Amino acid sequence: xxxxxxxxxxxxxxxxxxxxxxxxxxxxxxxxxxxxxxxxxxxxxxxxxxxxxxxxxxxxxxxxxxxxxxxxxxxxxxxxxxxxxxxxxxxxxxxxxxxxxxxxxxxxxxxxxxxxxxxxxxxxxxxxxxxxxxxxxxxxxxxxxxxxxxxxxxxxxxxxxxxxxxxxxxxxxxxxxxxxxxxxxxxxxxxxxxxxxxxxxxxxxxxxxxxxxxxxxxxxxxxxxxxxxxxxxxxxxxxxxxxxxxxxxxxxxxxxxxxxxxxxxxxxxxxxxxxxxxxxxxxxxxxxxxxxxxxxxxxxxxxx
Amino acid sequence: xxxxxxxxxxxxxxxxxxxxxxxxxxxxxxxxxxxxxxxxxxxxxxxxxxxxxxxxxxxxxxxxxxxxxxxxxxxxxxxxxxxxxxxxxxxxxxxxxxxxxxxxxxxxxxxxxxxxxxxxxxxxxxxxxxxxxxxxxxxxxxxxxxxxxxxxxxxxxxxxxxxxxxxxxxxxxxxxxxxxxxxxxxxxxxxxxxxxxxxxxxxxxxxxxxxxxxxxxxxxxxxxxxxxxxxxxxxxxxxxxxxxxxxxxxxxxxxxxxxxxxxxxxxxxxxxxxxxxxxxxxxxxxxxxxxxxxxxxxxxxxxx
Numbered sequence: 001x002x003x004x005x006x007x008x009x010x011x012x013x014x015x016x017x018x019x020x021x022x023x024x025x026x027x028x029x030x031x032x033x034x035x036x037x038x039x040x041x042x043x044x045x046x047x048x049x050x051x052x053x054x055x056x057x058x059x060x061x062x063x064x065x066x067x068x069x070x071x072x073x074x075x076x077x078x079x080x081x082x083x084x085x086x087x088x089x090x091x092x093x094x095x096x097x098x099x100x101x102x103x104x105x106x107x108x109x110x111x112x113x114x115x116x117x118x119x120x121x122x123x124x125x126x127x128x129x130x131x132x133x134x135x136x137x138x139x140x141x142x143x144x145x146x147x148x149x150x151x152x153x154x155x156x157x158x159x160x161x162x163x164x165x166x167x168x169x170x171x172x173x174x175x176x177x178x179x180x181x182x183x184x185x186x187x188x189x190x191x192x193x194x195x196x197x198x199x200x201x202x203x204x205x206x207x208x209x210x211x212x213x214x215x216x217x218x219x220x221x222x223x224x225x226x227x228x229x230x231x232x233x234x235x236x237x238x239x240x241x242x243x244x245x246x247x248x249x250x251x252x253x254x255x256x257x258x259x260x261x262x263x264x265x266x267x268x269x270x271x272x273x274x275x276x277x278x279x280x281x282x283x284x285x286x287x288x289x290x291x292x293x294x295x296x297x298x299x300x301x302x303x304x
Numbered sequence: 305x306x307x308x309x310x311x312x313x314x315x316x317x318x319x320x321x322x323x324x325x326x327x328x329x330x331x332x333x334x335x336x337x338x339x340x341x342x343x344x345x346x347x348x349x350x351x352x353x354x355x356x357x358x359x360x361x362x363x364x365x366x367x368x369x370x371x372x373x374x375x376x377x378x379x380x381x382x383x384x385x386x387x388x389x390x391x392x393x394x395x396x397x398x399x400x401x402x403x404x405x406x407x408x409x410x411x412x413x414x415x416x417x418x419x420x421x422x423x424x425x426x427x428x429x430x431x432x433x434x435x436x437x438x439x440x441x442x443x444x445x446x447x448x449x450x451x452x453x454x455x456x457x458x459x460x461x462x463x464x465x466x467x468x469x470x471x472x473x474x475x476x477x478x479x480x481x482x483x484x485x486x487x488x489x490x491x492x493x494x495x496x497x498x499x500x501x502x503x504x505x506x507x508x509x510x511x512x513x514x515x516x517x518x519x520x521x522x523x524x525x526x527x528x529x530x531x532x533x534x535x536x537x538x539x540x541x542x543x544x545x546x547x548x549x550x551x552x553x554x555x556x557x558x559x560x561x562x563x564x565x566x567x568x569x570x571x572x573x574x575x576x577x578x579x580x581x582x583x584x585x586x587x588x589x590x591x592x593x594x595x596x597x598x599x600x601x602x603x604x605x606x607x608x
Contacts, residue, residue, distance in 0.1 A: 028468075131450035
């Protein structure tokens with residue numbers, strides 16, 4: 001199957017399951033469920049769920065129906081956490097973005113109060129989903145919850161990344177303060193942590209052993225950092241139309257990015273190096289990891 | 305031991321453990337950990353943790369050191385979720401409160417971005433705490449995570465209550481729209497859900513059987529609703545000084561409260577009736593539940 005058909009098929013699968021996992025719009029209070037669904041179904045690429053699913057396949061081969069069902073739910077939990085972070089990051093007090101993927105952001109469409117609460121809800125529901133997986137042993141459920149909470153948290157997790165990013169941006173990142181160490185720390189926390197968790201959690205759900213899990217996590221960490229660098233590069237090189245959000249905004253807002261610190265050419269080399277490291281980590285899995293490696297290449301080669 | 309000494313001792317215990325569970329201010333990024341600690345240690349009464357601990361005692365008697373340690377962590381997880389909800393509810397886009405317990409609210413002290421993220425962090429960390437309990441079987445950990453996520457969620461949980469409350473307030477609650485059913489639904493979701501979870505989770509952690517758990521949950525649900533009604537009453541009858549927040553604000557903001565719907569006298573009767581129902585539910589536990597019943601009485605009799 002071509003990568004494009006594969007991605008399309010996987011996205012459909014994620015969308016179908018997300019629809020089941022999130023309460024319907026008819027559930028009171030309707031406003032919150034509409035806001036949650038609006039942002040969840042605003043055209044996300046489902047990158048994290050796809051990596052999660054593929055990581056499980058690396059460990060377990062073709063998944064049996066029970067495992068497949070649970071890994072699907074795990075992958076949706078990751079997409080919920082990702083979506084919560086976008087909703088909160090877009091808020092006026094944070095990045096103050098009016099558009100996301102070509103559509104008004106959650107607070108533009110539903111008001112700030114509902115956006116804050118919809119984000120909260122998309123940070124709450126995934127833990128219920130993980131703790132309620134029907135075919136997964138309780139030890140595995142607890143491990144998944146801990147992994148997700150750490151990735152989303154304040155110690156090298158998403159919230160840490162967002163705080164450091166805001167601080168650097170508000171301090172008006174200067175040539176001196178913009179160090180390679182700082183931008184790496186921010187990107188590792190802000191993006192790579194959840195990316196890493198996506199790959200690890202696929203492995204955990206599929207009962208990877210310790211050695212397998214270490215290999216997957218190493219893959220996820222490096223591919224995740226490369227993904228964020230690719231995002232920085234796209235913000236400079238792509239058009240607003242292709243991105244669905246204002247291109248060139250990083251530079252206007254003096255965001256801490258790889259191109260700002262390392263220049264464009266060097267940033268591309270770093271991303272390529274990270275993908276090579278990622279792919280090397282999953283070499284021991286042989287052919288089973290070929291799709292995963294293809295996905296890693298895709299995240300840095302994408303045009304939007 | 306007198307109730308006052310007991311409460312003081314329990315609060316000290318919760319505070320000591322919270323200090324250990326939340327990353328120190330020296331942990332990068334410092335700003336987020338300072339904001340989290342500021343709100344966590346702003347003089348909260350630790351009511352939910354105390355109910356949680358006492359519910360565990362009803363089931364297990366004096367807790368052995370291992371169980372005691374884990375129940376303590378569970379009770380702290382509840383206080384974190386409670387604190388997250390206060391931080392987000394106080395935000396300008398929601399209730400827009402400048403003071404809480406006599407101190408500037410989190411966004412007043414640390415800015416809106418940090419307050420949003422500190423709230424997020426206090427909704428994330430508790431799930432890590434629950435999933436990592438060292439002495440608790442994995443099935444119990446998964447049950448605790450599911451219970452907390454549901455109580456905090458959008459289906460009859462805290463977020464549902466907050467959304468309904470905002471909608472009712474923004475629609476300018478009129479005599480017609482302010483029905484007993486609506487105010488009960490809001491209070492059950494906004495406050496009683498987490499209160500119920502506090503008592504249930506103490507029971508779950510102490511391995512209550514199904515029947516015992518049902519009794520505890522019934523107690524928690526009724527005591528929790530009474531607690532919120534008592535809060536409504538205090539807002540009318542108490543002073544700003546005693547409350548540490550602006551008294552009479554519910555009426556000014558046309559909040560949906562029991563006194564507004566039922567009048568003061570009837571509200572007090574309803575609260576007393578709920579406490580009687582709560583205490584009846586734990587009657588089968590005999591003397592073991594006497595402190596729990598004393599606590600239920602305390603939450604409606606308190607003056608601040």
